[in-house]
Amino acid sequence: MFNIFLPIAGMSINVFLLLGIGGLVGFLSGLFGVGGGFLLTPLMMMIGIPPAVAAASDSNQIVAAATSGAMAHTRLGNVDMKMGLIILLGGIAGGTIGVQVVKVLRQMGNFEFAVKAVYVLMLGGVGGAMFVESLRALRKEPVQGQEGMGGSPKFSRFFNRLPLKMHFKKSGLNTSAIFPFSIGATVGFLAALMGVGGGFIMVPTMIYVIGMPTVVAIGTDLFQIVFTTANVTLQQAFTNHTVDIVLAMVLLCGSTIGAQFGAKVSRVLRGEQIRILLSVIVLAMMFKLLFDLLMTPENLVGWVAAKGGH
Amino acid sequence: MKRTILVICVVICVLNIGAALGSEDADMVTDRTKQKIEVDTRFAGERIYFFGTIPDPEADIIVKLISKHNDPIKLTRKGKAVLFWMSTKQFEIRNMPYIYKIHSSKPLGEFLTPELVKEYKLDYETLKDDMEIRLIKGEPSPDDKEVMFEGYLKMKEDENLYRIAENRIRITKGRLFEHYFTFPDKAKEGDYVIESYAIKDGQVIAESNDIVEVKKVGLMGWLYRTSQNNGILYGIMAVVIALGAGLLVGRIFKGGGH
Numbered sequence: 001m002f003n004i005f006l007p008i009a010g011m012s013i014n015v016f017l018l019l020g021i022g023g024l025v026g027f028l029s030g031l032f033g034v035g036g037g038f039l040l041t042p043l044m045m046m047i048g049i050p051p052a053v054a055a056a057s058d059s060n061q062i063v064a065a066a067t068s069g070a071m072a073h074t075r076l077g078n079v080d081m082k083m084g085l086i087i088l089l090g091g092i093a094g095g096t097i098g099v100q101v102v103k104v105l106r107q108m109g110n111f112e113f114a115v116k117a118v119y120v121l122m123l124g125g126v127g128g129a130m131f132v133e134s135l136r137a138l139r140k141e142p143v144q145g146q147e148g149m150g151g152s153p154k155f156s157r158f159f160n161r162l163p164l165k166m167h168f169k170k171s172g173l174n175t176s177a178i179f180p181f182s183i184g185a186t187v188g189f190l191a192a193l194m195g196v197g198g199g200f201i202m203v204p205t206m207i208y209v210i211g212m213p214t215v216v217a218i219g220t221d222l223f224q225i226v227f228t229t230a231n232v233t234l235q236q237a238f239t240n241h242t243v244d245i246v247l248a249m250v251l252l253c254g255s256t257i258g259a260q261f262g263a264k265v266s267r268v269l270r271g272e273q274i275r276i277l278l279s280v281i282v283l284a285m286m287f288k289l290l291f292d293l294l295m296t297p298e299n300l301v302g303w304v305a306a307k308g309g310h
Numbered sequence: 311m312k313r314t315i316l317v318i319c320v321v322i323c324v325l326n327i328g329a330a331l332g333s334e335d336a337d338m339v340t341d342r343t344k345q346k347i348e349v350d351t352r353f354a355g356e357r358i359y360f361f362g363t364i365p366d367p368e369a370d371i372i373v374k375l376i377s378k379h380n381d382p383i384k385l386t387r388k389g390k391a392v393l394f395w396m397s398t399k400q401f402e403i404r405n406m407p408y409i410y411k412i413h414s415s416k417p418l419g420e421f422l423t424p425e426l427v428k429e430y431k432l433d434y435e436t437l438k439d440d441m442e443i444r445l446i447k448g449e450p451s452p453d454d455k456e457v458m459f460e461g462y463l464k465m466k467e468d469e470n471l472y473r474i475a476e477n478r479i480r481i482t483k484g485r486l487f488e489h490y491f492t493f494p495d496k497a498k499e500g501d502y503v504i505e506s507y508a509i510k511d512g513q514v515i516a517e518s519n520d521i522v523e524v525k526k527v528g529l530m531g532w533l534y535r536t537s538q539n540n541g542i543l544y545g546i547m548a549v550v551i552a553l554g555a556g557l558l559v560g561r562i563f564k565g566g567g568h
Contacts, residue, residue: 068560
């Protein structure tokens with residue numbers, strides 16, 4: 001009755017299920033102020049969307065979801081264009097390589113395994129760090145180096161020794177372009193593989209490692225996400241034929257509405273409470289995926305990707 | 311309602327064709343409620359009714375639905391690598407139909423002989439006998455064919471692409487049979503053959519074939535074809551639409567979905 005046919009996934013699915021998942025992810029991203037891409041791909045896989053279609057369509061959805069935020073931050077002058085472009089160069093390189101790696105993994109029939117494994121590592125690392133940190137904050141222990149601008153002195157001394165030094169006016173930094181490019185490439189690679197924007201890695205790295213001011217980090221991240229995920233979408237469509245635009249747009253509808261509610265609720269909760277909640281969700285997802293990898297699968301036979309859906 | 315229309319259709323068919331061809335050639339007349347299934351935005355699988363005449367009141371009916379397009383497929387076999395389950399072997403499988411469904415008017419064992427089953431390929435065993443399997447990657451093991459066939463069958467049955475259902479055909483007064491096949495949402499584009507057989511005393515006394523075509527049409531069809539044949543155009547379109555939608559959302563909510 002309320003089903004919609006997804007042309008690239010090649011399957012019919014209840015539209016409210018998609019809106020609900022999009023809404024949930026949007027709600028969480030509104031609540032926590034991070035993109036929800038890292039929850040979206042695993043949830044899509046859980047409801048039976050082929051993993052490669054899930055990741056590629058999520059990238060497509062993120063282009064849309066990040067656009068308005070990026071525009072707003074650009075208008076407010078929160079984007080360090082020079083830094084953003086260098087990260088973006090890395091992002092495009094990493095994303096392009098990532099899409100080719102996706103192709104090889106699909107031909108091997110091990111894309112699903114690789115995605116889940118990478119998710120377990122990323123979610124475990126990020127969720128674990130967040131959990132420990134917010135527990136500490138709740139106990140009101142002072143956290144070292146958290147508020148300091150300019151990153152930790154160890155990192156800035158190291159970057160000072162690297163070549164290709166540049167001045168970033170907006171961030172008030174004098175640092176080498178090599179690290180921003182590398183982190184851009186890493187996140188771009190993960191964006192292609194996991195269907196995420198990568199804000200949960202990029203923003204903390206910008207603040208704590210590179211030493212950018214928080215607002216500029218968030219604005220610059222959104223700016224680069226739009227173009228990095230646009231590149232990934234394009235490459236996935238061209239190389240793997242896995243972008244389901246119908247799926248992406250339905251998810252966007254859900255996440256847009258969900259984000260409005262999330263933003264409202266976030267004003268009620270305390271920062272540490274929000275962070276500990278987020279870390280619990282991230283860790284729960286991590287354990288679910290880890291479980292998938294360890295348990296004997298229901299069917300020992302699986303598809304090797306041809307074109308599109310399967 | 312549907313059933314009444316159906317019966318009227320069949321009666322008209324029988325009268326017309328029976329009169330036109332004479333009873334000799336018209337021993338079994340079959341038809342379906344639809345010849346073409348159009349896959350568009352709202353497609354969630356579709357039931358097509360099939361009906362036909364029975365030449366002999368004592369005959370039993372068996373109907374096989376099978377896809378015409380049966381491309382070679384690649385499957386993996388999962389194995390445990392250290393701690394984790396992942397694909398360890400890869401096979402190319404040939405000669406397997408994309409869709410395979412059987413309906414009958416009685417339990418199969420009551421009217422089919424082993425010879426008939428073999429000749430008309432009326433059970434999974436005959437499919438397995440026809441299956442060509444070739445190892446592409448990994449180490450061979452003696453149970454490969456068995457395990458791969460079982461796993462393949464499970465995937466197909468889970469997607470409602472393979473099914474053997476006894477007693478699914480309804481017979482009216484020994485003259486008319488009627489049933490429906492569900493073409494699930496995963497049905498691929500192409501032609502599907504519906505073979506109907508009337509069987510008496512272990513012999514096929516009459517048979518008839520129908521064709522149903524599945525085609526992706528409209529927006530879904532266009533998106534699917536563009537994505538597969540013109541990835542660059544599709545990719546650019548996906549990005550432009552996403553940017554447009556993002557800006558629109560930003561206008562409406564002044565915050566966006568991120």
